[in-house]
Amino acid sequence: MGSVSLVVGPSLGSLRPRRPYHRPRRRSLLSLPRCSYSHADASSHSIGKLEDLTSQVQKSSNDVPAEDQFESEVWMTGGAYDFRGATTSLTNELLSSSKKVTLVRHGLSSWNEESRVQGSSNLSILTDTGARQAEKCRNALVDISFDICFSSPISRAKSTAEIIWNGREQPLVFLDSLKEAHLFFLEGMTNADAKRKYPKLYTTWREDPANFHVDGVYPIRRLWVTARQAWKEILSTPGESFLVVTHKSILRALICTALGLGPERFRAIDVNNGGISTFSFNRRGEPMLECLNMTAHLYSNHIYQY
Numbered sequence: 082m083g084s085v086s087l088v089v090g091p092s093l094g095s096l097r098p099r100r101p102y103h104r105p106r107r108r109s110l111l112s113l114p115r116c117s118y119s120h121a122d123a124s125s126h127s128i129g130k131l132e133d134l135t136s137q138v139q140k141s142s143n144d145v146p147a148e149d150q151f152e153s154e155v156w157m158t159g160g161a162y163d164f165r166g167a168t169t170s171l172t173n174e175l176l177s178s179s180k181k182v183t184l185v186r187h188g189l190s191s192w193n194e195e196s197r198v199q200g201s202s203n204l205s206i207l208t209d210t211g212a213r214q215a216e217k218c219r220n221a222l223v224d225i226s227f228d229i230c231f232s233s234p235i236s237r238a239k240s241t242a243e244i245i246w247n248g249r250e251q252p253l254v255f256l257d258s259l260k261e262a263h264l265f266f267l268e269g270m271t272n273a274d275a276k277r278k279y280p281k282l283y284t285t286w287r288e289d290p291a292n293f294h295v296d297g298v299y300p301i302r303r304l305w306v307t308a309r310q311a312w313k314e315i316l317s318t319p320g321e322s323f324l325v326v327t328h329k330s331i332l333r334a335l336i337c338t339a340l341g342l343g344p345e346r347f348r349a350i351d352v353n354n355g356g357i358s359t360f361s362f363n364r365r366g367e368p369m370l371e372c373l374n375m376t377a378h379l380y381s382n383h384i385y386q387y
Contacts, residue, residue: 169341171312172366178321181387183225184335184358185326187233187241188214193354196272199237199328200264200300207240214355214379215244221357221378221385227251228320231311233259233327242326258311261328262300291344301330301344308334316366332358339368355379359387 188211192199199205207215222245232242234255246253267275267286276283286293290301308331315323325335332352334344339360342349352358356374377383 168367168369170366171309171339171362171368172316174366176316176362176364176366177319179364180316180320180362181322182315182360182362183222183227183322183324184332184352184360185218185241185245185324186329186332186352186354186356187238187326188212188218188244189354190237192269198264198267198270198272198275199261200268201235201261202268203236204269205237207237211237211241211354212244215241217378218355218357219245219247221383222324224384224386225322227322227324229254229318230324230326231256231259231315232325233261233331235260235328238327245324245326256311256314258307258314259325259327259331260307262304262330264300265295265298289345290347299344301334301347304330304334305338305344307331308338311335312338316362336370336373340370350374353379357385 187207189208190199190205190211191208192202192205193211194208197205218241227249229251230242230246230249230253232238232253232255234257238259239255242253264286267279267283270278272283282293282295291299293299293301311331312335315325327335329352330347333347333350336350336352336358337343337346350373352374353376355378356376357372357378358370358374359372360368361371362368371387375385378385
């Protein structure tokens with residue numbers, strides 16, 4: 082006959098009843114005086130106080146200039162009340178209107194394909210794959226109305242912009258402030274050759290780009306200055322919706338400066354060939370990142386709506 086094992090728990094006497102759980106009551110951000118309704122006079126008195134408070138709030142609201150009331154409504158975005166104090170102006174002056182800026186990295190280039198250091202060189206050109214990526218960007222943005230397109234004048238970005246902008250009547254403007262960082266004698270070298278020939282310099286470029294320098298010139302730190310200049314040029318232009326086509330490093334600088342990040346965060350953000358990012362700006366020139374490096378359109382027929 083088989084044996085049976087019993088697991089014996091604590092005696093009933095040693096078990097104490099658990100205290101009932103009471104969910105902590107949430108406190109309102111705006112606490113109004115609690116009203117007592119124990120009798121008619123108290124009820125009338127409390128309601129009168131509440132009406133007085135409501136009247137004061139309405140009066141103070143009416144004292145606010147109409148323009149400020151309007152801007153307060155514009156600031157409200159979902160759960161966030163406004164941008165005030167939460168971000169930094171890129172213009173330090175009031176804009177003519179709020180703006181939406183769409184950033185696009187150029188399509189695959191010949192030096193991307195060959196894993197070469199590109200920098201500001203104009204010798205790297207858009208490949209057939211890069212041209213198809215540009216066409217996909219054009220198709221994905223077909224329903225978006227843009228007032229103007231800004232582009233780097235360097236070949237691979239210029240060609241991408243011309244493909245995306247094909248068929249639109251609005252102007253295509255080339256800005257020198259959207260050029261890629263100048264990387265001196267590393268430009269044109271394969272990454273493998275640069276690492277072998279200039280190991281210390283190349284390692285600094287890859288692992289500590291903010292401190293990468295040649296003869297005392299710091300390309301990434303300079304890029305932050307250039308990015309701020311580009312933002313001011315773009316945002317001071319009349320219009321409400323802009324397209325910007327440029328390069329990976331300057332895109333990183335544009336995104337980081339808008340987010341208040343320094344050059345040491347250069348490699349904290351990546352952007353694919355043909356990747357699309359969007360910012361919205363209020364009238365104070367304060368940015369909010371809405372989308373970063375969208376690439377769905379590169380693998381499907383996705384059309385963006387915003």
